[in-house]
Amino acid sequence: MATLEIHDLHVSVETETGSTEILRGVDLTVKQGETHAIMGPNGSGKSTLAYSLAGHPKYTVTGGTVTLDGEDVLEMSVDERARAGVFLAMQYPVEVPGVSVSNFLRTSATAIRGEAPKLRTWVKEVKEAMQRLEMDPAFAERNVNEGFSGGEKKRHEILQLELLKPRIAILDETDSGLDIDALRIVSEGVNRLREGGEVGTLLITHYTRILRYIKPDHVHVFAGGRIVESAGPELADKLEAEGYEQYTKGGAS
Amino acid sequence: MPAGASAGGAVAVAAESSVATRMSAPPSFDVADFPVPHGREEEWRFTPLDRLRGLHDGTAVPGGTIKVEVEAPDGVTVTPVGRDDPRVGRAGAPVDRVAAQAFSSFEKATVISVPKEAVLKEPVRVALHGEGGVTFGHTVFEIGAFAEVVLVLDHTGDTVRSANVEFLVGDGAKLTVVSVQDWDDTAVHCSQHSALVGRDASFKSVVVTFGGDVVRIHPRVAYAGPGGEAELYGVYFTDNGQHQEHRLLVDHNAPNCRSNVAYKGALQGADAHAVWIGDVVIRTSATGTDTYELNRNLVLTDGARVDSVPNLEIETGEIAGAGHASATGRFEDEQLFYLMARGIPADEARRLVVRGFFAELVQQIGVPDVEERLIAKLEAELEASIA
Ligand SMILES: Nc1ncnc2c1ncn2[C@@H]1O[C@H](COP(=O)(O)OP(=O)(O)OP(=O)(O)O)[C@@H](O)[C@H]1O
Numbered sequence: 001m002a003t004l005e006i007h008d009l010h011v012s013v014e015t016e017t018g019s020t021e022i023l024r025g026v027d028l029t030v031k032q033g034e035t036h037a038i039m040g041p042n043g044s045g046k047s048t049l050a051y052s053l054a055g056h057p058k059y060t061v062t063g064g065t066v067t068l069d070g071e072d073v074l075e076m077s078v079d080e081r082a083r084a085g086v087f088l089a090m091q092y093p094v095e096v097p098g099v100s101v102s103n104f105l106r107t108s109a110t111a112i113r114g115e116a117p118k119l120r121t122w123v124k125e126v127k128e129a130m131q132r133l134e135m136d137p138a139f140a141e142r143n144v145n146e147g148f149s150g151g152e153k154k155r156h157e158i159l160q161l162e163l164l165k166p167r168i169a170i171l172d173e174t175d176s177g178l179d180i181d182a183l184r185i186v187s188e189g190v191n192r193l194r195e196g197g198e199v200g201t202l203l204i205t206h207y208t209r210i211l212r213y214i215k216p217d218h219v220h221v222f223a224g225g226r227i228v229e230s231a232g233p234e235l236a237d238k239l240e241a242e243g244y245e246q247y248t249k250g251g252a253s
Numbered sequence: 254m255p256a257g258a259s260a261g262g263a264v265a266v267a268a269e270s271s272v273a274t275r276m277s278a279p280p281s282f283d284v285a286d287f288p289v290p291h292g293r294e295e296e297w298r299f300t301p302l303d304r305l306r307g308l309h310d311g312t313a314v315p316g317g318t319i320k321v322e323v324e325a326p327d328g329v330t331v332t333p334v335g336r337d338d339p340r341v342g343r344a345g346a347p348v349d350r351v352a353a354q355a356f357s358s359f360e361k362a363t364v365i366s367v368p369k370e371a372v373l374k375e376p377v378r379v380a381l382h383g384e385g386g387v388t389f390g391h392t393v394f395e396i397g398a399f400a401e402v403v404l405v406l407d408h409t410g411d412t413v414r415s416a417n418v419e420f421l422v423g424d425g426a427k428l429t430v431v432s433v434q435d436w437d438d439t440a441v442h443c444s445q446h447s448a449l450v451g452r453d454a455s456f457k458s459v460v461v462t463f464g465g466d467v468v469r470i471h472p473r474v475a476y477a478g479p480g481g482e483a484e485l486y487g488v489y490f491t492d493n494g495q496h497q498e499h500r501l502l503v504d505h506n507a508p509n510c511r512s513n514v515a516y517k518g519a520l521q522g523a524d525a526h527a528v529w530i531g532d533v534v535i536r537t538s539a540t541g542t543d544t545y546e547l548n549r550n551l552v553l554t555d556g557a558r559v560d561s562v563p564n565l566e567i568e569t570g571e572i573a574g575a576g577h578a579s580a581t582g583r584f585e586d587e588q589l590f591y592l593m594a595r596g597i598p599a600d601e602a603r604r605l606v607v608r609g610f611f612a613e614l615v616q617q618i619g620v621p622d623v624e625e626r627l628i629a630k631l632e633a634e635l636e637a638s639i640a
């Protein structure tokens with residue numbers, strides 16, 4: 001039973017003018033099988049939350065706790081978190097020159113699974129996963145994210161999600177920059193994993209569009225570095241109609 | 254950029270080439286035409302003269318030995334010749350005192366000839382293994398018109414050596430040269446590689462430098478006619494205390510020629526010092542020139558120093574393209590984060606990033622056993638840095 005518990009999380013970044021607090025007390029519990037949508041205006045700190053959970057060195061945790069099944073996530077290095085089952089599909093995936101997608105996928109699958117996948121079944125597994133995401137097999141021989149379009153990068157993130165089968169999946173604006181077909185394909189990928197019932201999903205998004213394909217159990221509004229309102233899926237409809245204005249004015253951030 | 258690194262760039266439009274004027278003496282075959290350098294001269298300011306073991310001031314006395322093995326397919330001839338042979342010196346005179354010292358000091362030059370139109374299936378291999386002491390050398394590779402040749406120059410062992418190597422690339426010929434400097438950590442090696450690229454010929458040079466205490470190489474290209482192409486690639490891995498210097502010159506002296514320069518290096522350890530000078534001159538006559546040069550350095554640990562100086566001089570406006578880039582940085586933190594966020598441990602992620610950094614250049618070698626050896630070397634260097 002995978003449970004991610006975030007309690008009173010405070011995170012800062014170092015800037016030229018000193019340290020700036022971006023997350024100001026985030027509380028959230030994501031259980032296996034649940035899908036939580038986090039919605040909020042630009043700059044509210046959604047990516048900061050995602051990166052902090054994955055352990056990006058740019059962000060400094062100044063307070064609070066994060067545990068996965070009681071284990072202290074904040075104590076773990078970036079790769080340990082991934083091996084513990086935390087996966088971050090990034091808003092802006094990074095190009096890695098000279099490292100092929102196939103080498104990258106196999107190296108990470110080996111690390112996550114604790115042993116190298118059998119070559120024969122692995123090749124088939126990757127091929128089929130790429131097919132489902134309608135990715136050209138030629139991508140396997142290209143360098144990681146190098147020259148990929150925005151949509152291709154997102155498919156590549158979901159390809160990894162499907163192959164690595166995390167216990168907690170954090171999707172940071174996986175929907176942005178996708179046309180409607182790509183959005184459907186990518187959402188189906190996420191849903192395939194969710195159907196297994198073994199993953200807890202944290203779906204970060206700015207728009208309600210993706211929620212038509214990936215149905216959340218809980219919707220949270222994120223503003224000014226914390227969750228300011230939580231409810232069921234109906235909250236998304238309200239946000240669709242009214243926008244974020246009521247959360248941002250009056251100095252919520 | 255880390256402390257201790259410097260990078261500069263200049264695009265000069267000048268009637269008089271500053272590449273030429275900033276040398277302390279014009280090229281010459283006679284060592285006496287060059288003053289003994291003191292270290293402040295433009296062409297010597299990065300080099301630790303006190304570690305050249307006298308190659309620069311006449312105190313290095315020849316007497317060492319170097320074992321030379323030549324593996325040449327049928328039809329290739331190997332001929333010892335004297336200084337008076339018309340092929341010796343044809344691709345260019347020595348440009349500094351150490352190169353001139355080699356020219357004044359060698360006993361016999363060697364001319365290795367590939368007949369015209371010969372398409373060699375196997376590489377020509379020249380292996381030099383230093384057995385200590387001071388040595389000088391001069392080798393001319395003469396590639397006949399329309400011949401296609403891969404040449405591997407392999408340097409191992411210990412020596413204090415200055416040598417000139419010439420490549421006379423016939424019209425329409427294709428020559429790939431891979432020069433591997435895999436010396437012991439005590440070796441000193443200065444070498445001027447001068448290529449004269451024939452009409453419509455292609456010259457590709459891959460310089461791979463790992464070993465040595467001081468290695469200082471001048472890959473130089475000029476064109477004997479229009480339509481020539483030069484690709485100059487380099488890979489270096491500069492360790493603790495090593496000085497590795499690559500000083501390139503592409504002299505676009507004929508119309509419609511192309512050149513592409515890409516050198517990449519990784520540095521690690523205290524007092525590792527890499528120097529890269531990329532001079533490209535486009536003469537008034539060289540209309541239709543297309544050139545690009547790039548140098549990238551990856552600084553793996555503190556205490557390493559890079560000097561990277563691209564320099565482009567354009568004397569004509571009628572060119573197809575000219576550009577340069579130079580960058581020195583640490584490990585890409587974002588790349589490491591991305592790989593680690595997929596469960597890959599830090600040391601393995603680092604290995605992937607460095608391998609990837611060099612991959613495009615390693616692929617240029619095109620000689621499988623040399624590629625494999627280079628990859629194995631890179632792995633070994635990385636093991637040392639990560640451990
Ligand atoms: N390294 C940094 N240096 C300075 N400020 C930063 C840094 N990283 C994030 N910030 C600031 O923190 C705030 C939150 O950024 P974050 O990227 O988390 O927002 P977001 O909610 O993901 O926005 P978006 O919807 O645009 O993706 C922003 O004001 C941003 O400028």
Ligand SMILES: [Mg+2]
Pocket residue numbers: 046047048091172173
């Ligand atoms: Mg964001």
